[in-house]
Amino acid sequence: MGVTTRAGRSVRRWMVVVLAIVAASTLGAVAGAVAALVRATPDLEDLRYRPHQTTYIYDRKGRVIRSLYIENRVPVSIDQIPRVMQQAIIAVEDADFEKHRGFDVRGILRALWVDLREGGVVQGGSTITQQLAKIMFLSHERTLTRKLRELFLAIELERRFTKEEILETYLNEIYFGAGAYGVEAAAQTFFGKSIREVTLAEAALLAAIPRSPYYYDPFRYPERALARRNFVLDRMVEEGYISPRAAAEAKAQPLGVVSRNDGRDVSASYFVDYVLQQLYERFPPDEARDRIFGGGLRVYTTLDLDLQRAAEQVAARFPVASTDANGLPQPQLAIVTLDPHTGDILAMVGGRGEGNKFNRAAQATRQPGSAIKPFIWLAAIDRRVATPATVIEDKPLQYTLPDGTDWEPSNYDGRFVGPVTIRTALEHSINMVAIQLLEQVTPGVVISYMKQMGITTLVEPPREPNDRHLALALGGLTRGVTPLEMAAAYGVLANGGILSRPRAILRIEDANGLVLEETQPRQQVVVSDVTAYLVTDMMRGVVQWGTGRSAALPGGRPVAGKTGTTEDYTNAWFVGFTPDLVTAVWVGNDEQRVPMRLPDGTNIGSGRAAQLWRDYMQVAVRNLPPRDFPKPAGIVEGVRIDTKTGLLAPPDCGIPESQTRLEIFAPGTQPTEVSPNCRRSWFQWPDWLRRPFEGLFPPDGSRE
Structure with missing residues (x-):
């Protein structure tokens, strides 16, 4: 047995001191790291916050037109998520979720074994709680610090919240691909249904995707998604959630995913943009985008998807004469339908062509041609300057303009028929009669009536003493009119003299169903019901035997309307109405200097617009019983x-x-x-x- 020397004892003392210093330093570093983690820990109450909820735009019958989102997410409570969905996600992501307190050593080892057995990463080692901590509070960087923070946050989450709260938040937060966040948005995206309605096979597919949303995307890679879904079903059997027979039956089912547009064939893109503009006006500028795209609003609109579908289908069939420099088909067109009694916009097509954002139904001011004539007739009737029986001679006219030149207008066909009632003149769109009637009424009066009837794009005519501005009778306006406002103005006639201003939004609710705004029709009496009826009755003749015969509906259904073509064939119109619907159709080239012609050289005029109107409206009124225009007392x-x-x-x-x-x-x-x-x-x-x-x-x- 040796004797301990003084030098040996000295070395040991120094070693103890060094070890103590190292231990103290290590403990200090650990304590510092823990302190840093605590300081960096976010407010875990954020777990109760639901960011970026999807806003939905509905039609008048409660059908989804479009969803708007930064992240497409529709939060649902845990009791709205089927148990089979909860079990599927637990089985494949965290089998011991109900047992652990935030992290699971056995789960990490089991995941490693499964990955080795399958020859790839099919099961992760992180618990659901760890995944939620990463999703909600951390970045996706692969560092030891981030992993330590994840473990610490997972433990804190387990300490502060129940398992149900953690699972509910997780199922509402995880990304499923195709723009869908959370199980509700995922169920709607992939199956066109609510998460409440999913089957076992569908729940297993949803649980299969989050591991790698791109790799297991059922739209892009259905074979991979199918294999992963079946793996989830096997895991559910292993965990005792379902029987082998139930798994086998579910495996026999196809993926069952719907098309990316959720089975809808209606775009309504112009109407959605029109609604978006109004939503932006309703919120403060600094918060509008977050409220609209992330606030989970429910916007109930006036649109009727059935009418919208009919309008889009008819527009798609209209012939294309050429393609412009922007790749857009020409001529372009617009269709807009209103309920004349409420002003509700029931259908809106603002153009055609991919990437085409300019809404010609609401934004394009175009020359109306002879579609302006009913306003002249209305002013004359209402001011008692004329009656339907008033006779004016259809004859050549000549006017001297302020610059000394002569203006010699003409009729469409270049002929003159002599004395004719203004009823017949309206039916056959006789220019010479329109000019003389306008001269009696005066352009300023006619424009004032048009403004009262909802057309806001007008500019007062010049007031030079020698310029009567009589070209107004032929549709010569300084700025033009929009199809939407023309429909509203003609709607005054259909509604017995009452203007119903166009309305797109019925009601706005927040994510909790609280009504933020509910609109009412904005109406105003602008002409007498007798005047409206007399002009309507004359306009019926336009369709029965005049220039609008192409717009006549089957079965003799009452229809009134007016054609309009500009002299240079850059614009063609038909605006018509029944007692229940008013529709404006505009056809024209975006480049207003280019006449509309088909490849065979045929001019495109108001007859084509009237045919388009008829093809659409005979579908639009299919479920409406025929009825006549109400006749006011005193006629x-x-x-x-x-x-x-x-x-x-x-x-x-x-x-x-x-x-x-x-x-x-x-x-x-x-x-x-x-x-x-x-x-x-x-x-x-x-x-x-x-x-x-x-x-x-x-x-x-x-x-x-």
Whole structure:
């Protein structure tokens, strides 16, 4: 046995001192690291916060039109998530979730064994709680510090929250690919249904994806997704959640994913953009984007997806004459439908072509051509300047302009028919009559009526003494009009003189269902119901036997409307209405200097617009019972007039029947004078004596 030397004892003392210093330093470093972790720990109450919830835009029947999101997420409570979904995610991600307190050593070892057995990474070692800590509070960097913070946060989460709260948050936070965050958004994205409705096979597929959303994307890689889903089913059997038979039946099911557009074939992109603009106006600028795209709003709109589908399908069939420098088909078009009684926008097509954002239904101010004429007629009727029986001569006109040049307008066909009632002139869109009627009413008065009827794009005409601005009668406007405002203005006629301003949003709710705003129709009486009915009745003739015959609907359904084509064929219109719907159709080239022509050289005019209107509207009114335009009290009916003079044509007064018609009037405006063309002799032969000699004598009983 040796003797310990003084030198040996000295070395040992120094070693103890050094070890003590090292231990103290290590403990200090560990304590410092722990302190740093504690200081860096975020407020774990954030676990209760639901960031970036998806906003949904619905149609008037509660059907989803579009979802808006920064992260597509629809939070659901744990009791809304089927137990089979919870079990599937636990089985594949964290089998001991109910047992551990944040991390699981056995789980890490088991995951390592499974990965070795499968020859790849199929099961991770992190618990659900660790994954949630990383998702909610940490970055994805692969460092020891980040891993230590993850473990510390997982322990804290387990200490502060129940297992149900942790699992609920996890299932609402994890990313499933295809833009879907959380199980509800994932179920809607992949299956077109709520998470409440998923089957065992579908739950297993959802649980399969989060491990690698891109690699197991069922849209891109269905074989990989199928294999992973079946692995999840096997894990559920191993954990005792389901029977082998149930797993086998689920494995026999196809993936069952729907198309990326959730089975819908309606874009409604122009309407959605129109609604978005209004939403931005409703919130402060600094918070609008977060509220709209991340606030989980529920926006209920006026759109009818059935009508929108019909409008988009008809627009897609319209012929393409050329493609412009931007790759957009030309001519372009717009279709907008309103409920004239409420102003609700039921359908809106603002153009066609991929990436085409300019909304021609609401933003394009275009020359209306003869579609402006009903406003002239309305002003004349309402001011009692004219009645439907007023006769104006269709003749050549010439005006001297302020610059000394002469303006000689013409009719579409270059012909003149002489004296004609303004009813017939409207039916056949006779320019010379429109100009003379406008001259009587004055352009300023007509523009004031158009403004009252909802057209805001107008500019007052020049007031030079020699410039009467009579080109207004042919649709010559300084700025033009939009299809949306034309539909609203024509809707005044359909609604008995009441303007219903266009409305797109019915109600806005927050994520909890609290109503933030509920709109009401904005209405105003702008003309009398008698005036509206008289003009509507004249416009029915446009469709029955005038320029709008192409717009007639099957079965003789009552329709009123007006065509419009600009002189250079850059714009073509048909705006028409039934008692229930008003629709404006515009067709035109975006480059307004280029005439619209088909490849064979045929001009595209208002006849094409009327056909487009008819093709769409016969679908739109399919489920609406036919009914006539309501007739207001006081209308004077059954007055037979001479269409050459507008005066009375009593029975048997000798005017050919083809030259007479039964006319309607506002009270007190009907003619009282008999037409000079009604020639009667001083003596009327009895019928029994006159009848055998008919043909020998003129109908009025006198010789010519």
